[in-house]
Amino acid sequence: MRSDxxxxxxxxxxxxxxxxxxxxxxxxxPHGPERDALRQELVKAWxxxxxxxxxxxxxxxxxxxxxxxxxxxxLVKAVDRYDPxxxxxxxxxxxxxxxxxxxxxxxxxxxxxHVPRRxxxxxxxxxxxxxxxxxxxxxxxxxxxxxxxxxxxxxEDAATGLEALDSFTxxxxxxxxxxxxxxxxxxxxxxxxxxxxxVVIDREAVKPRIAALPERERDILYMRFFGDMTQSRIxxxxxxxxxxxxxxxxxCCDRLRDQVMQDAA
Numbered sequence: 014m015r016s017d018x019x020x021x022x023x024x025x026x027x028x029x030x031x032x033x034x035x036x037x038x039x040x041x042x043p044h045g046p047e048r049d050a051l052r053q054e055l056v057k058a059w060x061x062x063x064x065x066x067x068x069x070x071x072x073x074x075x076x077x078x079x080x081x082x083x084x085x086x087x088l089v090k091a092v093d094r095y096d097p098x099x100x101x102x103x104x105x106x107x108x109x110x111x112x113x114x115x116x117x118x119x120x121x122x123x124x125x126x127h128v129p130r131r132x133x134x135x136x137x138x139x140x141x142x143x144x145x146x147x148x149x150x151x152x153x154x155x156x157x158x159x160x161x162x163x164x165x166x167x168x169e170d171a172a173t174g175l176e177a178l179d180s181f182t183x184x185x186x187x188x189x190x191x192x193x194x195x196x197x198x199x200x201x202x203x204x205x206x207x208x209x210x211x212v213v214i215d216r217e218a219v220k221p222r223i224a225a226l227p228e229r230e231r232d233i234l235y236m237r238f239f240g241d242m243t244q245s246r247i248x249x250x251x252x253x254x255x256x257x258x259x260x261x262x263x264x265c266c267d268r269l270r271d272q273v274m275q276d277a278a
Contacts (some may be wrong), residue, residue, distance in 0.1 A: 029104060030058040036097045055092050056085075059107060063088040066111050080115060086115030132177045138164040139174030153187070215273075222272050230265050237262060 042048040067084035089108040142164035146155040161171035249256040
């Protein structure tokens with residue numbers, strides 16, 4: 014009865030090849046064409062397993078053919094690093110090696126914004142929790158509290174994971190904004206240089222020099238440039254001639270300009 018059980022026991026991978034002897038030979042062979050040929054045979058024999066592992070990551074923003082290539086690279090690394098003398102089966106070493114290579118590919122090459130590893134993990138937990146809740150609660154959008162409870166996270170960490178969902182890929186600047194019917198795109202929302210910034214700098218530079226002017230000259234400049242008063246109205250208010258007001262304004266502006274230029278130099 015026990016022998017029948019051993020004969021009917023299925024391998025975790027139905028088509029897993031029996032390569033134990035080949036791996037032992039590989040470790041004993043010197044480097045050369047014969048060893049390279051055996052190494053290629055081992056990679057080819059286990060390639061179906063690597064491709065199945067790649068299939069687990071389909072529909073995540075990367076082409077399946079590219080994932081298969083990454084999985085094949087991980088398989089090659091597993092073949093090169095596997096040591097049969099440690100007693101474990103090749104499969105138990107190759108599966109985490111190939112899977113880790115695929116996950117590393119997503120982490121290093123697929124994120125538009127590079128976020129900390131912890132945030133990436135939160136994103137994955139939140140994404141799986143939201144998918145499960147959407148399937149079990151059709152027609153209901155999962156709330157933050159529900160996602161946090163399902164993922165066994167705090168609401169703060171769940172919110173961080175949800176924000177990271179939008180960091181995996183980026184929209185084009187030509188992408189039309191949702192709900193816009195006039196072709197309004199992201200590029201239309203980008204601002205340009207503000208010429209008023211130069212005015213701010215100039216005002217800050219001249220402010221202490223204006224404060225040092227005599228009170229009457231300071232009042233004249235304020236009425237002219239901040240009160241938008243004409244020279245005739247200023248002259249009338251101060252009881253002086255318009256010509257005198259004009260000379261005072263010109264003299265003050267020239268003096269302020271020279272002082273500010275000297276400070277800059």
